[in-house]
Amino acid sequence: MRRNVFIFAGVLAGLGAGWAGFPRAIYTSRPEPVDFSHKVHADKAGAKCEDCHGFRDDGSFAGIPTLEKCAGCHAAPMGATAAEKHFIDNYVTPGREPQWLSYARQPENVYFSHITHVKRAQLKCEQCHGNEGTADHLRPFEQDRVSGYSRDIWGGQGRPGMRMADCVDCHRRSAVRGSAQAGERSCLDCHQ
Amino acid sequence: MTTRRELFKFAGGSAMGLLLTPAPWRLITDTALWSENWPGIPRPARGEIRAKFTHCGLCAAGCAVRARCVGEQPVSLAGVEGGLCPFGVTGHHLPYHPERLKEGNRQEAAAAMAAAAMAAAVSHSTPERRVAVLDLRPGRTASWTYRRAMAAIPNGCYLAPEEPACAVNLAAAATVLSLGAPLLDGWGRLSRVFAARPNFRLIQAEAVESRTAALADQWLAVQPGTETVLGRAVAGQIGTQQAAEVTGLAAEQIEQVARALRENGPALIVAPEMTSEVLAWNLPLGGWGKTVLPRREAPVPGNWGKAAPVTDWATLKDGSLGALLIDESVPGAHLPWATIQPKLAADAVVVAFAWSRAGYARHATHVLPTAVYPEALGDLPAAIDATAAEFRLTVPLVAAPGGMTDPVELVSAMAGLDAKDALHERAAAIYAAGRGSLRTYADGKSTAVKELKPDDFWKGLNAGGSWTGGPENCGPAPKLKEAAWPEEDTGALWPFRLATEQPGAATLVAPLMAKLSQESRLRLAPHSAAMHPRDGFEEGARLVLETPYGRCPIVAALDESVPPGVVLVADGPEIADIRSADGRARVVRI
Numbered sequence: 207m208r209r210n211v212f213i214f215a216g217v218l219a220g221l222g223a224g225w226a227g228f229p230r231a232i233y234t235s236r237p238e239p240v241d242f243s244h245k246v247h248a249d250k251a252g253a254k255c256e257d258c259h260g261f262r263d264d265g266s267f268a269g270i271p272t273l274e275k276c277a278g279c280h281a282a283p284m285g286a287t288a289a290e291k292h293f294i295d296n297y298v299t300p301g302r303e304p305q306w307l308s309y310a311r312q313p314e315n316v317y318f319s320h321i322t323h324v325k326r327a328q329l330k331c332e333q334c335h336g337n338e339g340t341a342d343h344l345r346p347f348e349q350d351r352v353s354g355y356s357r358d359i360w361g362g363q364g365r366p367g368m369r370m371a372d373c374v375d376c377h378r379r380s381a382v383r384g385s386a387q388a389g390e391r392s393c394l395d396c397h398q
Numbered sequence: 399m400t401t402r403r404e405l406f407k408f409a410g411g412s413a414m415g416l417l418l419t420p421a422p423w424r425l426i427t428d429t430a431l432w433s434e435n436w437p438g439i440p441r442p443a444r445g446e447i448r449a450k451f452t453h454c455g456l457c458a459a460g461c462a463v464r465a466r467c468v469g470e471q472p473v474s475l476a477g478v479e480g481g482l483c484p485f486g487v488t489g490h491h492l493p494y495h496p497e498r499l500k501e502g503n504r505q506e507a508a509a510a511m512a513a514a515a516m517a518a519a520v521s522h523s524t525p526e527r528r529v530a531v532l533d534l535r536p537g538r539t540a541s542w543t544y545r546r547a548m549a550a551i552p553n554g555c556y557l558a559p560e561e562p563a564c565a566v567n568l569a570a571a572a573t574v575l576s577l578g579a580p581l582l583d584g585w586g587r588l589s590r591v592f593a594a595r596p597n598f599r600l601i602q603a604e605a606v607e608s609r610t611a612a613l614a615d616q617w618l619a620v621q622p623g624t625e626t627v628l629g630r631a632v633a634g635q636i637g638t639q640q641a642a643e644v645t646g647l648a649a650e651q652i653e654q655v656a657r658a659l660r661e662n663g664p665a666l667i668v669a670p671e672m673t674s675e676v677l678a679w680n681l682p683l684g685g686w687g688k689t690v691l692p693r694r695e696a697p698v699p700g701n702w703g704k705a706a707p708v709t710d711w712a713t714l715k716d717g718s719l720g721a722l723l724i725d726e727s728v729p730g731a732h733l734p735w736a737t738i739q740p741k742l743a744a745d746a747v748v749v750a751f752a753w754s755r756a757g758y759a760r761h762a763t764h765v766l767p768t769a770v771y772p773e774a775l776g777d778l779p780a781a782i783d784a785t786a787a788e789f790r791l792t793v794p795l796v797a798a799p800g801g802m803t804d805p806v807e808l809v810s811a812m813a814g815l816d817a818k819d820a821l822h823e824r825a826a827a828i829y830a831a832g833r834g835s836l837r838t839y840a841d842g843k844s845t846a847v848k849e850l851k852p853d854d855f856w857k858g859l860n861a862g863g864s865w866t867g868g869p870e871n872c873g874p875a876p877k878l879k880e881a882a883w884p885e886e887d888t889g890a891l892w893p894f895r896l897a898t899e900q901p902g903a904a905t906l907v908a909p910l911m912a913k914l915s916q917e918s919r920l921r922l923a924p925h926s927a928a929m930h931p932r933d934g935f936e937e938g939a940r941l942v943l944e945t946p947y948g949r950c951p952i953v954a955a956l957d958e959s960v961p962p963g964v965v966l967v968a969d970g971p972e973i974a975d976i977r978s979a980d981g982r983a984r985v986v987r988i
Contacts, residue, residue, distance in 0.1 A: 212404045216411020223412070224419020232424065264449035264840050266466075313434070314442045317466065317474065353431035394474065394487060 233348040233357055239304040240297070241289040245342040251279075255331045255339055267320035270306045273297060307347035309358040310335065310368065316396055327380075336364035370396075445469030451478065451839045451862025453778055454486045455728055455771035455792035458535060459587045460778035461486060462839055462864065465795050472772065472795040478839045480589025488908035492770045493796055495909060497754045499767035500799070509803060512764035515747045516812055519721030523553040527720030527743055531809060533558045534730030536708070537779025539824045540806045542698060544725070545705035547813035554813070555709040559731035562672035564680075564690045567785050568594040571666040571689045573658055575601045575632065577625035577676075579668045582610040586783035599662065601655055603628050603645075605964050606897050618655070621646040622895030622964045623981040626675075629667060632656045633679035664688045672782060678878045686875040693780055694787035694867060699827040716740045725805045726752040726759070727768035728776065732974035735761050736947040751805035756971045768805060769798035777821060787867035789828055791821070791859050822856060829855045834867040892982035894933075896945060898969040922968040927952040927985075930962040935985070943967070945983045948976040952985075 247253045258271045277298050283290055297304050312318050323329045331339060348357035361367035366376060373396070416422060435441070445468045453460045454475075462478035463486065472490040476482060492498075516529075523529050529551055531544040536558035548554035568574065568591060579585050581600065582592075602614035605622035620628055624645040631641030631652050638656075642649040659665040666689035669676045680690045719742050735758070742748065750762035753770040768774070772795040780788050810817035828834075829852050835844045836858045847855060847865070859865065899922055922928060927943065929935055939954040943965060950972045952965070960966050965983055967973055 209407075212400075212407040213411040213414075216408040216413075217415035217418075218411075219408070220412035220415020220417075221419060222415075224416045224421040228419065228421040228424070232428070262448070266447045266449055314444065315434070317447075350428055350431075352425065352428035354435065355431060 232351055234351055235346045235348050236307060237346050238307055238344040240293045240344075242344050243289070243342050244339050246285075248339060259331075261321055261325075265321045270308060273301070273303045309338075309345070309347060309356050311356060312368070313355065318396070332364075334366060442473055443468045443471045445471075449840070450793070450795055452772060452793040452795060453790045453862065453864070454482065454489060455774070455776065455778065456485055456489055457584060457729060458537075458779055459584065459781045459783075460790050460792070461587050461589065462790075462862070463489075464839065465490065465772070467795070470796070477589055480587075480592055483584040483588060484911055485584070485907060488910050489771055490795065491908035491910055492753075493773055493799075495754070495770075497756065498770065499753055499755060499759075499765065500801075508764065509766055512749050512766055513808065513812075515764060516721055516723065516749060516808075519747045520551055520812060523551070523720055525553055526715075526718055528553045528555050528718055529721045530555045530557050530709070530719050530723070532722060532724045532733075532738070534724070534726060534732070535728050535779060536561055536730075537695070538728075539777045539820050540725070541779075542702055542705060542824075543806050543810050543815065543817040543820050545707075546702060546817070547809045547815055548706035549704050550813040550815060554706060555714070556706040557711065557714075558708050559733060560671070560673065561779075562693060562782055563674040563677045564672055565693045565780065565784050566666060566668060566672065566782060567689050567691055568598065568666070568783060570664050571598045573599045573601070573662045573665045575603065575629075575655060575659060575665070575667045576610065576614070577629050577667065577669040578602075578604045579670045580608060580610050581668060582613050583608065585668075585670075587781055590783050598666075599658070601658070605895065605961055606966055607959055608899070618647055618651065619961065622897055622961070625669065628652065628655075629669065629676065629679050632659060632667065633682065659683055666690065674878050677876070681875050681878075687872040691785055691872055692876075694784070694870060695780065696787045696789040696824065696865070696867065697827045697831045699823050711737065711741070714741050717743050719743060719746055721747040721749070723749045723805070723809060724751065724758045724762070726750055726757050727774065727805055728771070732757070732971065734947045734977065735975045751803060751808075760971070766803040766805075766808075767801070769794075769802045772796060773798035773802075774804075775821065777824070786869060787834070789825070789859070789865040791862070793860055793862050825856050825859055826852065828865055834865055836863050836865050838863040892946075892984050894963055894965050894983040894985055896943070896973075896977055896981040896983040897964050897966045898973060898977065899966060922955070922966065924968050924970050924972075925950075925952055926955045926968065928955050928957040928960045928966040929985075930958060930960050930964070931956045932962045933985075935987075940988050942986050942988055943976070943983055944986060945976045946978050950976055951988070 247258075258275060260268050262268055276293075280290065280294060280298055283294055293304075296302065323334075324331075349355070350357065358365060359368040361372065366372055448467045448469075450465045450467050450472070452463050452465060454463050461480075461482055463482065464476050464478050465472040466474040466476070475487055475490055477486070519527075520529050529548075531548055531554075533541050533544050533556065535541070541558065545556045548556040566586070568586065571594070574581070581602070582595070585591070599616075600610075600614040601616045601618065602608075602611040603618040603620050603625050604611050605620060607617060607619075611617040618628070621644065627636070627641050627644045628647070630636045631638050631645075632655055634656075638649045638652045641647075641652055645652070659667070660683070663683065664685060665680075665683045666685055667676060667679045667683070677690060680686070683689075717740070722738070722742060739761070747764065748758075748762040749764045749766065750758040751766050751768050752759045752762075753768050755765065759765040771792060774792065775794050776792050778788075778790050778792065806817060806820070829847060829850075832848055835846045836850060836855060837844045838858050839862055845858075850858070855865075927941070935941060935954040935956075937954060937956045941952050941954055943950045943952045952967065957966070965985060
C-alpha cells in the first residue's frame with residue numbers, strides 16, 4: 207500500500223496544480239485605468255452602446271471612445287463618486303488619454319468587421335460581449351503570460367470565444383454566406 | 399524517511415495528474431500562439447482603422463476599391479460595388495515586391511544621364527531621327543500630356559496601342575458570344591459583369607477551358623487561333639462549312655450560334671480586343687446604341703487642343719526613331735519588342751519608365767524607376783464597359799519612396815510644358831461642362847455636378863469618387879471599312895498554337911499571388927507550358943517555344959484538359975514579347 211501512496215499523492219498534486227494553480231499562474235491581472243460603470247451610464251444617463259462605441263462615417267468601428275468623447279460630458283463632475291473624480295483629475299483636466307485595456311482585441315493578423323455583424327447580421331452587442339454593458343465595474347484585464355492574448359479569447363460568462371474555430375462554429379450554426387456550408391470561404395475576409 | 403525511489407514515484411504521479419488537466423495542452427496552444435510573435439515575423443501596424451477609397455490602377459477596368467487602413471497603411475482591399483479580382487485584392491502588396499526597382503546610390507546620376515540623353519536626342523532630332531513616346535495605356539490625362547509634349551517637340555510622335563473601337567453594355571445584352579475574351583475574369587469591371595450575368599446567355603468560344611469557359615452557359619472548343627474565323631462566320635462574311643473546317647466545330651453548331659444571336663437579342667459579340675472588325679460584326683445584329691456604344695471621353699481643357707495624333711506603327715519607317723520613351727509605369731498593352739526594335743535607329747536612346755526590370759527595361763538603354771499602384775496619382779481611361787464618359791482617379795493609398803521618377807513630369811519638362819496640375823485642370827474642364835454626376839463611395843451618393851462647388855468636386859474625386867457623364871445620343875452607326883484578311887498559314891511551319899492564361903495580368907502580380915499559384919497550381923508557373931500528352935513530349939521536358947517573333951524556354955507540364963496542338967502558358971513579359979496575334983508557334987527540344 208505504502209508503495210502507491212506517493213504515486214497517488216503525486217497525481218493529486220498534479221491535478222491540483224493543473225486545475226487550480228495553473229489558471230491563476232498563467233494569467234497576469236491588471237486593473238483598468240478608471241473604474242468605469244456601464245450600468246450607471248446606461249441607467250442614469252440613458253446611454254446606448256452605439257452612443258459611445260459607434261461607427262464612423264466610413265463604416266469603420268470607433269471602438270473604445272477617446273477622451274474627447276468622455277470630456278464632452280465630464281468636463282466637470284456630474285456625480286460624487288471617487289471614480290469620476292479620479293478620472294477628471296487624472297485624465298480630463300490634464301488632457302491625458304486613458305490607456306484602456308481591451309478585453310476583445312484581435313491579434314494583428316485578424317480583422318473583425320463590426321459593421322458587418324451589427325448592421326448586416328443584426329447581432330446584439332451582448333451576443334458577443336456578454337453582460338459587459340450592464341456591469342457596474344470593469345473587470346481586471348487578464349493577459350496570458352505566454353501567448354500575450356486576453357483571457358477573453360476562450361469565452362465564458364455568457365461570451366462566446368474569439369478563436370477562429372469559434373468564428374467558424376458560429377457561422378456554421380447561423381448558416382451565413384461565407385460559411386463552410388455555403389462553400390465560400392475567403393482567408394482575406396478576416397486575415398489581413 | 400522518504401527514499402529517492404518514492405520521490406520519483408511522486409514526480410511520475412504528478413506528471414500523470416497534470417496530463418489529466420488542461421495545463422499541458424494550454425501550454426502547447428499558448429506556445430504556438432507565442433511563436434506567431436517571434437522576432438523577425440512582420441507585425442502589421444496598430445492604429446485607428448479607417449477606410450479610404452480609390453480606383454484600382456492594375457488594368458484599364460479601374461474597379462472602385464475600398465481600402466481598410468490601419469493609420470495610413472492599407473492592410474486590405476475590397477471591391478466597393480461588387481468583386482475585385484485576385485490581383486486587385488493583393489494590389490497593396492506591390493510596393494513591397496522583391497523585384498521592384500528601388501532607389502539606388504546612383505539613381506540621381508542615372509536620372510541625370512537619361513535626361514541628358516533625351517535632351518540630346520531632342521536637340522538632334524530630324525524627320526529621319528524622331529523622338530517618340532510609347533504610351534501603353536492611352537486615354538488618360540497623362541496620355542494627353544504626352545501628346546501635347548510630342549506636338550511641342552520638333553519631330554515628336556506619339557505611339558500607343560490601338561484603343562477599343564467601342565464600349566459594350568452587358569446589362570442590355572440577352573445573348574453574348576465571347577471569342578476568347580476573359581469576360582468573367584477581369585475583362586470589364588467585375589461588379590458590372592456579375593450584376594449583368596444572370597440576364598444574358600454566355601457562349602464562350604475558346605480553345606482551352608478557361609475560367610470564363612468553365613462558367614459559361616456553352617463552351618465551344620474551337621481550334622486555337624480560330625476564334626476570329628467563327629466571328630466572321632457568325633457575321634455571315636464566310637460560309638459556315640468553310641468556318642467549320644477551320645475551327646473544328648460542326649457547321650450546325652456555328653449555324654446554331656448565329657441563330658441564337660439573331661433570335662435572342664439584343665446580342666453582343668466580344669473579343670479580347672474590341673477592334674473595328676468586331677464592332678462591324680455587332681452592327682448587323684442591331685447592337686448599335688444598345689449593346690455596343692461609342693467610347694466617350696471626359697471633357698478636356700480647350701487649350702489642350704494642340705496635341706499630336708496617334709502615329710500609326712505601319713507608317714513609321716524602320717530606323718526612324720532616335721529616342722523612344724516607354725511609359726510602363728502603369729500596366730497596359732504589351733507590344734512585342736520584335737515590332738518595336740526595327741523602328742529604332744542603331745544608336746537610339748530607349749528610356750523605360752518602369753517599376754521592375756521584367757518588361758521593356760530588359761531592352762532599354764536607361765531605366766528610371768517609377769511609383770507603383772497604389773502609390774501614384776493618376777486617372778484611368780474609360781473602361782470597356784463604360785456606357786458614358788467617366789473620370790476616375792487612382793488616389794494614392796501610400797506614399798511613394800524617394801527617388802522615383804514621374805514620367806509625365808519628365809516628358810513635359812523636356813517639351814517645356816507645365817503639366818503639374820494637368821489632372822486638376824482636366825477636373826476643372828469637366829466641372830465647367832456642367833453635366834453628369836459625382837458618385838462618392840463612402841456614402842454611396844450621386845450628386846449632380848451642378849449642385850457642387852468646384853473645390854468640392856475636386857475633393858470628391860480625390861476621396862475616390864467617380865464622375866460619370868450623362869447619357870448621350872449615340873448617333874448613327876459608324877461606317878466601317880472591311881478588315882484585311884490575315885495571311886494563310888498552312889500549319890506546316892507553325893504546327894502549334896500559343897494560348898495564354900489570364901492575358902495581360904502577368905506583369906504586376908503580388909508575391910502572395912505568385913506563392914499561391916505555385917503552391918496550389920491554380921495558375922501555371924512562369925516558363926511552364928501545359929500540353930496534351932499526345933503532342934509527344936514528356937512531363938518536365940525542357941523545350942523551346944518559337945513564334946514568328948522569337949523564342950522562349952519552357953518546361954512541359956502534361957495536361958489532358960489542354961487540346962492537342964495547344965501550348966498553354968502563363969502570361970509574362972517574355973511571352974508577351976514573342977506572342978503573335980494568331981498564336982502561331984512551334985515547340986522544339988533543346
